Amino acid sequence: MTRLSRFQRLTLLAASATVITGGVLLPGTAFAAPASQTAAVTDVAAHWTQTTDSPSGISIQLPGKAETQKTNDNGVTTRCYITQTPYGAMGFSVDEVPGTDASAPWDLQGSLKAAVDGYNSDSKSSDDVLRSTDVKEGITADGHRELSAELTAPDGTRGHIYLVDQGKYLVTVFTASVNGHLDQMDRDHQHALDSIKVPDSQAGQSDRADRSSEAPRSI
Numbered sequence: 001m002t003r004l005s006r007f008q009r010l011t012l013l014a015a016s017a018t019v020i021t022g023g024v025l026l027p028g029t030a031f032a033a034p035a036s037q038t039a040a041v042t043d044v045a046a047h048w049t050q051t052t053d054s055p056s057g058i059s060i061q062l063p064g065k066a067e068t069q070k071t072n073d074n075g076v077t078t079r080c081y082i083t084q085t086p087y088g089a090m091g092f093s094v095d096e097v098p099g100t101d102a103s104a105p106w107d108l109q110g111s112l113k114a115a116v117d118g119y120n121s122d123s124k125s126s127d128d129v130l131r132s133t134d135v136k137e138g139i140t141a142d143g144h145r146e147l148s149a150e151l152t153a154p155d156g157t158r159g160h161i162y163l164v165d166q167g168k169y170l171v172t173v174f175t176a177s178v179n180g181h182l183d184q185m186d187r188d189h190q191h192a193l194d195s196i197k198v199p200d201s202q203a204g205q206s207d208r209a210d211r212s213s214e215a216p217r218s219i
Helices: 006-015 108-120 182-195
Strands: 041-045 047-054 057-060 065-073 076-084 088-096 133-141 145-152 158-166 169-177
Touching: 047 076, 057 076, 057 088, 057 169, 057 182, 088 182, 108 133, 108 145, 108 158, 108 169, 158 182, 169 182
Parallel strands: none
Antiparallel strands: 041 047, 047 057, 065 076, 076 088, 088 169, 133 145, 145 158, 158 169
8 A cells, every 4th residue: 555755644734634733823813814825835934834724714824835735525616725845744724614604603623623534544653643622612712613722642753733613714824843853843833823814894793502402514
């Protein structure tokens, strides 16, 4: 059987769950400012590149030009943007439900499990089996459900993953290290989180908590 490269497996980590990365969203920073829906990928400061998911207008700064993948599973479209880094990889993804129906909340716990299971689907041994720890759920400053977790494996792989329910969209951000440099990974992860921008039409959606009685969507 053909084995996947580590970067390909990190791509699975993103594509399997809609990945917007780990770490707690800071009030008043990410998911607050409007984003331009015109620019696709535009160089900003240093090696950071503003990457925009054109259909949603959601954007984030990634350390380099991202590779783009698009999948469709059970009617849910996932657009994933990933870039390699000296320590591993970073990326974000946007899951979208068909049409304009956004009445049911996203299954954040299920999406986290899908991301980890996707990475582990090509594990060679128990040493490179990834697991999530320090899972935290909360509400963003603008009223959206969020989940963050740390990622770890016995072989030294470390990372962060963050998911937020934006109504029609589920956004996931992840950062992963397979080559050490954990301090740099942590700084990059926080930089990415602070750079996320959502258009006013998305940031202003009503709080998802009032729909808690509805069955959650999974991906």
